[in-house]
Amino acid sequence: MSRANDAAHRLGGILGTDRASGDFFETGLYSHDMTALPKLAALSWRTRPDVVVIPRSTEDVKTVLAVARKRNVPVVPRGAGTTMFGASVPTRGGILIDMRSMNKILNVDKDSARIEAEAGCTWLDAMKAAESAKLILPVHSVFAPSSTLGGSLASGMLGFGALKHGGPRDWAVGSEVVLEDGTALTPSDPLPPPQASVLLEGSEGTLGIITKVTLKCLPAPEEVRPLAYSFPTLPDALRSIMAAVNCGADAWHIGFLDEVHFKFQRNLEPEKPERNCEVYVILEGAKDKMAERERAVDSAMTSAAGTKLPNDDAMRSWQSRFDVFRTRRVSGGLVFIPSVVPANKLAEAVAKTRALAAKMKIGVALTGFMAGKDSVCLLPYYLTDESRMTSRLAIGFVPRFYKMLAGLGGHPQGTELLNHYRTKQVAAAPAKRPMAVRTSFEQAGTASPARKIERHTRYLPPFNKVHPGLMAVRLGVKGGMRRLGGRYRYDQPKRTK
Ligand SMILES: Cc1cc2nc3c(=O)[nH]c(=O)nc-3n(C[C@H](O)[C@H](O)[C@H](O)COP(=O)(O)OP(=O)(O)OC[C@H]3O[C@@H](n4cnc5c(N)ncnc54)[C@H](O)[C@@H]3O)c2cc1C
Numbered sequence: 412m413s414r415a416n417d418a419a420h421r422l423g424g425i426l427g428t429d430r431a432s433g434d435f436f437e438t439g440l441y442s443h444d445m446t447a448l449p450k451l452a453a454l455s456w457r458t459r460p461d462v463v464v465i466p467r468s469t470e471d472v473k474t475v476l477a478v479a480r481k482r483n484v485p486v487v488p489r490g491a492g493t494t495m496f497g498a499s500v501p502t503r504g505g506i507l508i509d510m511r512s513m514n515k516i517l518n519v520d521k522d523s524a525r526i527e528a529e530a531g532c533t534w535l536d537a538m539k540a541a542e543s544a545k546l547i548l549p550v551h552s553v554f555a556p557s558s559t560l561g562g563s564l565a566s567g568m569l570g571f572g573a574l575k576h577g578g579p580r581d582w583a584v585g586s587e588v589v590l591e592d593g594t595a596l597t598p599s600d601p602l603p604p605p606q607a608s609v610l611l612e613g614s615e616g617t618l619g620i621i622t623k624v625t626l627k628c629l630p631a632p633e634e635v636r637p638l639a640y641s642f643p644t645l646p647d648a649l650r651s652i653m654a655a656v657n658c659g660a661d662a663w664h665i666g667f668l669d670e671v672h673f674k675f676q677r678n679l680e681p682e683k684p685e686r687n688c689e690v691y692v693i694l695e696g697a698k699d700k701m702a703e704r705e706r707a708v709d710s711a712m713t714s715a716a717g718t719k720l721p722n723d724d725a726m727r728s729w730q731s732r733f734d735v736f737r738t739r740r741v742s743g744g745l746v747f748i749p750s751v752v753p754a755n756k757l758a759e760a761v762a763k764t765r766a767l768a769a770k771m772k773i774g775v776a777l778t779g780f781m782a783g784k785d786s787v788c789l790l791p792y793y794l795t796d797e798s799r800m801t802s803r804l805a806i807g808f809v810p811r812f813y814k815m816l817a818g819l820g821g822h823p824q825g826t827e828l829l830n831h832y833r834t835k836q837v838a839a840a841p842a843k844r845p846m847a848v849r850t851s852f853e854q855a856g857t858a859s860p861a862r863k864i865e866r867h868t869r870y871l872p873p874f875n876k877v878h879p880g881l882m883a884v885r886l887g888v889k890g891g892m893r894r895l896g897g898r899y900r901y902d903q904p905k906r907t908k
Pocket residue numbers: 444445487488489490491492493494495498499500510530531552553554557558559560561562563564565566567568569570614615616617619620621622736747749788790824
């Protein structure tokens with residue numbers, strides 16, 4: 412019996428076979444996340460876990476790690492799997508821990524404005540729990556109905572509210588984390604509470620498994636006022652966006668959806684009117700200051716090419732903010748590329764992304780939001796149909812986009828598996844912090860390797876290392892072939908018979 416099978420067998424015996432399954436179909440479901448990896452990945456890594464485990468408590472997590480440690484089997488934690496390109500899949504099989512059953516809200520304390528929840532709790536459930544005590548979460552995920560608190564902290568997520576309040580790590584005032592050796596760090600342990608969240612940010616499950624999160628909340632504002640503006644194109648909107656950031660209105664969130672996104676959407680909903688690029692500014696706070704703040708934003712947005720949309724429309728868009736990527740239904744697949752770019756390079760990044768998309772004949776929509784006064788979370792995406800060769804080749808766009816972004820001082824939102832294909836320069840920024848933390852943990856011999864940030868493959872030496880140059884060449888070839896192919900896009904109305 413292999414070590415992994417032995418671990419699966421043992422875990423089935425301890426937790427029950429309904430919570431530790433090595434079933435072929437079940438493990439297959441966990442072998443990918445939101446975006447399919449290129450075929451090359453299957454040659455390099457074993458992304459199918461040997462066993463999927465569903466813990467219900469911190470003790471269960473400790474048990475899983477003990478079994479894994481004894482048999483030297485790798486462990487990968489997973490929340491909702493909404494990250495891209497293999498961020499939440501194994502590289503060498505082993506144990507995958509699905510955290511979603513650890514989803515309880517443990518405490519809502521109105522007086523100290525804190526909520527404590529298990530790490531598999533979704534952002535939406537945490538938001539509802541806060542609301543019930545007249546509190547709000549200062550930031551929340553753009554994918555709140557699915558994405559988990561633990562997965563977001565571990566992936567270094569930036570979401571709604573980042574402009575005013577930063578990332579979740581700034582509000583996660585205590586995390587309980589189980590390390591590889593089975594130690595559970597709780598907020599009262601030697602590592603001061605905020606530090607545990609800060610250290611784990613962006614670690615992608617490589618440092619430890621987050622089991623509980625305490626989030627600091629704010630009192631619910633008297634009013635939340637979404638404002639929306641239409642611009643002919645995204646480049647027209649960019650200057651106004653920066654003006655709105657600096658107009659003194661103290662916006663909570665400023666985001667944009669470009670005209671290509673709305674073309675995709677019309678393909679899905681042809682009965683709806685055409686829409687151009689839209690910019691959303693969300694204000695929250697005291698009622699009596701709202702009109703003045705709204706005027707400041709209006710003047711920043713309409714002084715150039717912007718047209719204000721009715722407040723009811725703005726409210727409708729705001730309320731449907733978690734369903735923006737329903738455009739995925741047009742083709743059945745969506746490749747979404749979360750990245751960060753300095754705000755003063757946004758216009759250049761947009762122009763270069765568009766030029767690249769045109770060169771590769773792919774319809775790429777640009778969405779994003781201000782992640783602070785100086786940085787932007789840029790979220791380009793294209794629609795894909797994996798059954799079409801032309802569609803699969805489009806993956807060559809991703810490394811080209813990141814290379815361009817690195818030249819502007821930007822970087823990918825996370826390291827993910829696909830980033831191992833890229834140059835050191837591209838993967839360096841997001842990997843820097845977890846790697847530094849990891850190195851310092853290693854010295855004490857207590858690191859939780861889970862899934863290492865590595866280039867090792869599933870094979871024995873000398874084939875156990877893949878040179879990033881080789882990977883880059885393969886993706887480069889794909890991208891080149893894409894350019895030779897015909898136009899591939901989903902921004903035209905579907906032909907009906
Ligand atoms: C349409 C769309 C839009 C998105 N927009 C954004 C965006 O604007 N900004 C942004 O930052 N991200 C964005 N993302 C990426 C992703 O949704 C977020 O990073 C999300 O918060 C991840 O949560 P999850 O529960 O799905 O984590 P998963 O994808 O399951 O896991 C993410 C990483 O964390 C690790 N992990 C999971 N749970 C734990 C745990 N309990 N302890 C330790 N490690 C763990 C996993 O191993 C993995 O490496 C978007 C994704 C989609 C599909």
